[in-house]
Amino acid sequence: MGCINRLSNNYIKLANRYGEDVTNVLIRTNPKNRNTLRDENFYIPSISEVNKIIKNKPGEASKKLVNKLEQNPYMGVEGITSLLRGVINKKKNTLGEDVYLITKGDTAGILQREISNTEVYRPNLKAMRFLERKYPDIFELQSTRNDFTYKVIITPRVKETAAEEEATSFSIQKSLDTYRSLTERLGYSPISFEVGNHRWVQTNGSLYNLINKFNYTVLERNVNLQSGAVQERRVPVNEKERNMMIGEVQELKNVESINIALGLKGYFIEDILDQMRNAETQQELMLAYKKILKTLC
Numbered sequence: 001m002g003c004i005n006r007l008s009n010n011y012i013k014l015a016n017r018y019g020e021d022v023t024n025v026l027i028r029t030n031p032k033n034r035n036t037l038r039d040e041n042f043y044i045p046s047i048s049e050v051n052k053i054i055k056n057k058p059g060e061a062s063k064k065l066v067n068k069l070e071q072n073p074y075m076g077v078e079g080i081t082s083l084l085r086g087v088i089n090k091k092k093n094t095l096g097e098d099v100y101l102i103t104k105g106d107t108a109g110i111l112q113r114e115i116s117n118t119e120v121y122r123p124n125l126k127a128m129r130f131l132e133r134k135y136p137d138i139f140e141l142q143s144t145r146n147d148f149t150y151k152v153i154i155t156p157r158v159k160e161t162a163a164e165e166e167a168t169s170f171s172i173q174k175s176l177d178t179y180r181s182l183t184e185r186l187g188y189s190p191i192s193f194e195v196g197n198h199r200w201v202q203t204n205g206s207l208y209n210l211i212n213k214f215n216y217t218v219l220e221r222n223v224n225l226q227s228g229a230v231q232e233r234r235v236p237v238n239e240k241e242r243n244m245m246i247g248e249v250q251e252l253k254n255v256e257s258i259n260i261a262l263g264l265k266g267y268f269i270e271d272i273l274d275q276m277r278n279a280e281t282q283q284e285l286m287l288a289y290k291k292i293l294k295t296l297c
Contacts, residue, residue, distance in 0.1 A: 003041055004028075010044040017047060022103060022120060025086045026050055051119070058127035061087050065131065068264060069138075074157050076266025080138075081154070083263065087124045088152050100152040101144075102128055121149070128152060156266065172228050175200060179208075179225040200225065212293065217245070219286060219293075235282040245289050246276050258295065267291050 004027055005011060014023040027033065032043040065083045069075055081088065081100065088100045104121040128150070132139040140153040175195045182190045192201045200208040203222060210220040221235060252258045253269055262269055275288035 005041055005044065008044050010046055013047055014044070014050060018050075018120060021089070022086075025089075025103075029086060058087050058123040061085075062127040062131055066134065069135070072264045072266070074266065075264065076156050077154050078268040078271045079263045079266035080156065082268035082271075087127055100154060102141075102150050102152060104149045125150065176225055176228055179206075217241070217286075217289070217293075218282070219290065221282065237279055237282055237285050241282075242276065242279070242285055245285070246273060249273055249276065249289075249292055252292070261295050262291070265291075265295060267295070 004024065006015075011023065011027075014026065018026070027042050027044055030043060030045055032045075061084055065080065068079070068083060072079075081090065087103060089103050090098055090100055093099045102121065102124050104117075104124075128139065128141060132141055138155055138157065140155070141150040142153060144151050175198055178193060178195050179190070179200070182193055189202060189206060192199065194200070199211040200223075201211055202208050206224050206226045207222045208225050209218050210223060211217070212219055218241075223229070249269065249272060259269060262272075269292075272288050272291050276285055279285035279288060
């Protein structure tokens with residue numbers, strides 16, 4: 001992705017008016033920067049262009065979120081916050097926990113504070129008040145010690161998982177039955193076998209790894225096919241696999257249809273990439289990567 005020229009006249013004017021944090025969001029989310037190539041600089045809009053966007057952005061963001069929640073009422077935090085980018089922003093509290101605050105703009109001086117209050121904060125607050133009234137089970141605004149912002153508590157809806165668990169149980173049960181049948185017929189545990197889209201590769205005795213048979217990625221490690229249980233083991237990240245997976249996901253960043261599909265499932269591709277980069281075990285890496293696989297497959 002390209003760079004933002006912070007020495008340009010447009011950038012300086014925007015930063016003086018709205019502060020650097022808001023300015024960077026306005027530039028990165030500008031429609032003209034949607035397909036910016038790695039070696040290209042970002043397009044920096046003028047103040048008049050930004051005024052038109054700012055005037056409509058909070059309302060458009062809330063309307064878009066309403067439409068997405070109608071399609072997927074169980075959208076997760078990542079999906080919700082990706083649609084509200086610029087309206088709310090993520091910060092770390094004193095405990096190192098993620099918190100979401102209504103974006104307020106630059107409050108460094110009296111003039112900047114008044115501009116931000118009128119053009120940034122109040123429209124964002126109005127949009128979040130609307131969402132809080134419409135979805136009181138999802139959104140809650142809490143006052144903070146700073147009288148110029150609110151904390152946004154987001155509690156995604158949770159759907160009943162009984163049907164999913166039943167489907168998962170049925171899927172693994174086919175593999176357990178096949179393993180048992182092959183072992184009885186062969187007189188020993190098979191080195192590998194396939195059931196539908198599942199490919200199982202033996203690691204030790206009745207322990208098997210579940211492999212994606214299309215790209216050979218390990219989806220689950222050390223599944224005991226006698227009981228169906230996963231044996232707990234902290235496996236260090238395979239850096240070669242990590243780099244390969246991250247490269248695959250990065251290629252999908254600018255594919256709008258995939259971003260929309262991920263958002264509908266409550267995922268945001270940048271957050272998935274962060275989880276993959278910060279994973280300390282192979283299990284954590286695969287947990288993040290599976291979000292992409294479940295969307296594509």
